[in-house]
Amino acid sequence: MSGxxxxxxxxxxxxxxxxxxxxxxxxxxxxxxxxxxxxxxxWPMVEANTDRLAAVVTDLHLVQSDGxxxxxxxxxxxxxxxxxILLISGDSDPRVPSLALSSxxxxxxxxxxxxxxxxxxxxxxxx
Numbered sequence: 798m799s800g801x802x803x804x805x806x807x808x809x810x811x812x813x814x815x816x817x818x819x820x821x822x823x824x825x826x827x828x829x830x831x832x833x834x835x836x837x838x839x840w841p842m843v844e845a846n847t848d849r850l851a852a853v854v855t856d857l858h859l860v861q862s863d864g865x866x867x868x869x870x871x872x873x874x875x876x877x878x879x880x881x882i883l884l885i886s887g888d889s890d891p892r893v894p895s896l897a898l899s900s901x902x903x904x905x906x907x908x909x910x911x912x913x914x915x916x917x918x919x920x921x922x923x924x
Contacts, residue, residue: 802828802849804828804830804849805822805828805831805853805854806831806842806843806846806850807822807832807833807853807854808833808839809855809859809885810834811856812834814856814885815832815834818830818885821913822854822912825916828851835859835861839867847876851880851923852881852882852919852922853881853883854882854884855882855883857884857885857888857897858886865900868900868901869900871901872901881919882903883915883919884906885905885910886905887908
């Protein structure tokens, strides 16, 4: 799909956090950001935009869901084996960073996080 903007999906059930991420990530060139407030909203958006899906940024603790599950489901689909996935978590469990990476995340950010640091990492992964 030439000329189409790359799509970054943000899965975040806090509308304030989602808005902050959306503003930060839309500063990247040729990137469109769409927010999914829960995992159920994610899958139809993934299927409808498979050809231009460029990355996923997910919170760890979602209402009725878990960011690790989202990552594992994406990684189980061969189409998304190399998709950049970033995980954000306010969890204080010291195992979260290693669990994030072993689940298939490319990067992990603890809350509170710097939206510009997330943007820089995403830009690096999209290159």
